[in-house]
Amino acid sequence: MEKKDMVEIEGIVTRTHPAGFFRVLLDNQETILASISGNIRQKSIRILVGDRVKVELHICDLTRGRIIHRFRKAKS
Known part of the structure; x- marks a missing residue:
């Protein structure tokens, strides 16, 4: 796959699954x-x-x- 065929978007992890899979809620609510x-x-x-x-x-x-x-969390 070429880099031009990829889209980068940010989101928040909402759920974990076995074997390194995660449910992610993207910024566009998908x-x-x-x-x-x-x-x-x-x-x-x-x-x-x-x-x-x-x-x-x-x-x-x-x-x-x-x-x-993975973005670092802000220090409080």
Whole structure:
């Protein structure tokens, strides 16, 4: 897949599933099923419910995606 066929959008993790899958509520109020990218898996970055993430979607299937970045939470 080429990079031009991908769309990046932000959202919030709402639910976890086994084997590294997550339900993500996107900023446009759509819910998708997203998996973890290899880079996040390799660096053992934990993703929890409520985390803000950046998801990469392919233009052919906008219901499934790949989590490519987890944003840090603001310190209170």
